Amino acid sequence: MFYANADLHDGLYVLNLKHESGSVYNINSNKFKSNDLNMTYLWHCRLGHINEKRISKLHKDGFLDLFDFESFEICKSCLLGKMTKDPFTGHSERATDLLGLIHTDVCGPLSVAARGGYQYFITFTDDFSRYGYVFLMKHKSESFEMFKVFQNEVQNQLGKTIKALRSDRGGEYLSQEFNDHLTNCGIISQLTPPGTPQWNGVSERRNRTLLDMVRSMMSQTDLPPSFWGYALETAAFMLNRVPSKAVEKTPYEIWTGKRPSLSFLKIWGCEAYVRRQVSDKLGPKSDKCLFVGYPKETKGYYFYNPSENKVFVARNGIFLEKEFISERTSGSKIHLEEVRDPQNSIEPQVETQQDSWLVVEPPQVTQGPCRSNRVRHEPERYGFLITDSRDVLLMDQNEPTTYQEAILGPDSEKWLEAMKSEMQSMYDNQVWTLIDPPKGIKTIGCKWVFKKKIDMDGNVHTFKARLVAKGFKQTHGIDYDETFSPVAMLKSIRILIAIAAYYDYEIWQMDVKTAFLNGNLLEDVYMTQPEGFDDLENSTKVCKLQRSIYGLKQASRSWNLRFDEAVKEFGFITNEDEPCVYKKLVRVELSSWFYM
Numbered sequence: 001m002f003y004a005n006a007d008l009h010d011g012l013y014v015l016n017l018k019h020e021s022g023s024v025y026n027i028n029s030n031k032f033k034s035n036d037l038n039m040t041y042l043w044h045c046r047l048g049h050i051n052e053k054r055i056s057k058l059h060k061d062g063f064l065d066l067f068d069f070e071s072f073e074i075c076k077s078c079l080l081g082k083m084t085k086d087p088f089t090g091h092s093e094r095a096t097d098l099l100g101l102i103h104t105d106v107c108g109p110l111s112v113a114a115r116g117g118y119q120y121f122i123t124f125t126d127d128f129s130r131y132g133y134v135f136l137m138k139h140k141s142e143s144f145e146m147f148k149v150f151q152n153e154v155q156n157q158l159g160k161t162i163k164a165l166r167s168d169r170g171g172e173y174l175s176q177e178f179n180d181h182l183t184n185c186g187i188i189s190q191l192t193p194p195g196t197p198q199w200n201g202v203s204e205r206r207n208r209t210l211l212d213m214v215r216s217m218m219s220q221t222d223l224p225p226s227f228w229g230y231a232l233e234t235a236a237f238m239l240n241r242v243p244s245k246a247v248e249k250t251p252y253e254i255w256t257g258k259r260p261s262l263s264f265l266k267i268w269g270c271e272a273y274v275r276r277q278v279s280d281k282l283g284p285k286s287d288k289c290l291f292v293g294y295p296k297e298t299k300g301y302y303f304y305n306p307s308e309n310k311v312f313v314a315r316n317g318i319f320l321e322k323e324f325i326s327e328r329t330s331g332s333k334i335h336l337e338e339v340r341d342p343q344n345s346i347e348p349q350v351e352t353q354q355d356s357w358l359v360v361e362p363p364q365v366t367q368g369p370c371r372s373n374r375v376r377h378e379p380e381r382y383g384f385l386i387t388d389s390r391d392v393l394l395m396d397q398n399e400p401t402t403y404q405e406a407i408l409g410p411d412s413e414k415w416l417e418a419m420k421s422e423m424q425s426m427y428d429n430q431v432w433t434l435i436d437p438p439k440g441i442k443t444i445g446c447k448w449v450f451k452k453k454i455d456m457d458g459n460v461h462t463f464k465a466r467l468v469a470k471g472f473k474q475t476h477g478i479d480y481d482e483t484f485s486p487v488a489m490l491k492s493i494r495i496l497i498a499i500a501a502y503y504d505y506e507i508w509q510m511d512v513k514t515a516f517l518n519g520n521l522l523e524d525v526y527m528t529q530p531e532g533f534d535d536l537e538n539s540t541k542v543c544k545l546q547r548s549i550y551g552l553k554q555a556s557r558s559w560n561l562r563f564d565e566a567v568k569e570f571g572f573i574t575n576e577d578e579p580c581v582y583k584k585l586v587r588v589e590l591s592s593w594f595y596m
Contacts, residue, residue: 038070038072038073039065039067039068039070040052040055040067040069040070040071040072041072041073041075043055043058043064044072044075049075049077049078049081052071052072055069056069094127094128095126095127095128095163095164096128097128097160098126098128098129098158098160098254098255099126099128099154099155099158099160099161099162099163100127100128100163100164101126101127101128101163101164101165101166101190102124102125102126102127102162102164102165102166103123103124103125103126103127103166103167103200103202103203103206104122104123104124104125104147104165104166104167104173104203105122105123105167105168105170105200105203105204105206105207106120106121106122106137106140106143106170106172107120107121107122107123107207107211107338108120108121108137108140108338108339109338109339110228110336110337110338110339111336111337111338111339112225112226112228112336112477113226114136114226114227114228114229114230114232115226115227115229115230115311116136116138116229117138118136118137118138118229119137119138120136120137120138120139120140120142121134121135121136121137121229121232122134122135122137122143122146122147123203123206123207123210123236124147124150125202125203125206126251126255127166127202128254129247129251129254129255130202130244130246130247130251130254131240131251131252131254131255132206132236132239132240132251133150133154133236134210134232134233134236135149135150136229136232136233140170140171140172141172143172143173143178144172144175144177144178144181147165147178148181151185161185161186161187162185162187163187163188164187164188164189164190165182165187165188165189165190166190166191166192166199166200166202166203167189167190167191167192167200167203168191168192168200168203169191169192169194173189173191174191206239209235209239210232210235210236210239211336211338213231213235213238213239214228214231214232214235214336215336217231217234217235217268217269218231218269218336220267220268220269221268221269221270221290222440223269223290223292223304224475224477224478225336225477226476226477227292227304228336230292230293230302230311231268231292231293233293233294234268234292234293234294237293237294238265239251240252240255240260241260241262266291266301266319266321267291267319267321267324267325268291268292268293269290269291269292269324270290270291270319270320270321270324271288271289271290271291271319271320271323271324272288272289272290272291272301272303272317272318272319272320273286273287273288273289273317273318273320274286274287274289274303274314274317275314275317286318287305287307289303289304289305289306289317290303290304290306291303291304291317291319292304292311295313298313299315300313300314300315300316301313301314301315301316301317303317306440306442307442309442309475399450399451399452400415400450401450402447402448403447403448403531403532406419406448406450406465407532411463414463415450415463415465417463418450418463418464418465419448419465419467419532419533421465422465422466422467422514423467423530423533425513425514425517426467426517426549429514429517429518429547430546430547431517431543431545431546431547431549432527432543432544432545432546432547432549433543433544433546434529434535434538434541434542434543434544435541435542435544436540436541436542437526437540437541437542438526441524441526442473442475442478442479442526443526443527443528443542444469444470444471444473444474444479444525444526444527444528445469445470445473445527445528446467446468446469446470446527446528446530446531446549446551447467447468447470447531448465448466448467448468448530448531448532449465449466449467449468450463450464450465450466451464451465451466452464466550467530467549467550468549468550468551469525469527469545469549469550469551469552470551471551471552471553471555474525474552474553478523479523479524479525479526480523480525480552480553480554481522481523481554482554482557483553483554483556483557484557485556485557485559485560486560486579486580487580488578488580488581489578489580492578492580492581496581512563515559515563516547516548516549516550516555516556516558516559517547517548517549518547518559518562518563519547519548519555519557519558519559519560519561519562520546520547520548520558520561520562521545521546521547521548521552521554521558522554522558523554524544525544525545525552526542526543526544526545527542527543527545527549528542528543529541529542529543567582568582570584571584572584
């Protein structure tokens, strides 16, 4: 609808377009009124900056005052508060030949370290064939070396060169060394815009698919979480041999020109019997192992031997796939996630101008450590260890090193009494229970450690025997996890003594006999029966440890947790700066007692 101002001549309205009064106006024109005069904009602000469609609906339904509904100018407040990303529509241009475009991305650090200490992995995916490579890494800084290994292999095998490399803006791809190498090789570096991982979607989807497959594969087995590295390489191996929505043929067929063979594939993590390379005439000819992957360098399979805790390559084996499926084990329920560190996010680079002032600092004069001129003397209590020529005499206490030496030596009765005392402590603290060895478990050994305690004059006054587990045979992630336990700092002990001296406090010192035997074990640890005290009626059984026996990797941590729990029950409070110091204030009549 239009309106204008016209004069009447001979019964007709004549519109003079050349004169200012002859202007024509459109009622539905897109020309907006100023927001200062627009009632629609007023209600837009009143209603919390909702969009025009909602205001129009309220206006039509009669919820608002009567006014002419009109569009308003762009609201700057909405631009500041509602700005969204443009949708990613369409598909990017595909490469037309092998190595025309390589997608890459680094994933990690993961919540669990793989065997070998690997916490990262980097993927390289060919855009044309979708054939992918994966490399395990201990640190992100290894990305450049992994790319050179990948580049040398694929260019030598295919006789082609990499044309472009697409990656995100991770610091591992922005190093000067990496950029110089790409420039020298004529490789175009395609970096995604900041905060838009969708532009690197091929690598992002590849990482997600690989981790999903790893979690599914490991949830079907009882292997430790540290085996995710083998599962990852197996998943990448299989992805190259299965169809993909992005290509018509399998990636392996496009990459090599040959149809992939799938007849040799086995269920990852299933049990298998592998022939021993060397065996006794009367011993078993094979070992029961677990299949964990396909080696790249040779034909065969990767097998894991739980009893020896090692992974080896064998040409073949008898795979128990049907039995593995029928058992329906619950699996290890691995929680494998990428640990996000907000501090490592890449910020946009901003060039700043710095003043060209040279600041000269005065040289710092360092003073050497003060040396005391006091003449040092050996303590008198150790005088019997010093010879006339001022040499230190190392005394051999003739302590046995094995159980057989102890019971056959001249002090056999005293050593036997010491061992019985140690075993009585084990029984009193209910350190273990005898059970039949579970299927597939690995037991650790134990040994006796003998020590003669001497007084200040060098005379033997106590024969000590300690049963120690062979913790060096434990496997991380299977029978132990955390091992850290706090240790009191020397300065803390000095401060306590200084406080006691200043306030004239009394100091009491105590010792816990067989302290480690009080700690509770959170893991399942199985140990052989101690030599000389094994149960003849249950000789085939093993000791399932309930307490943290000496020698275990987590023994000190278990004792610390138990002590912390027990001392807090008496009302003690842990010092925030020194976890080994506890305090408790007790008021009795006119006096105060301060325990630490």
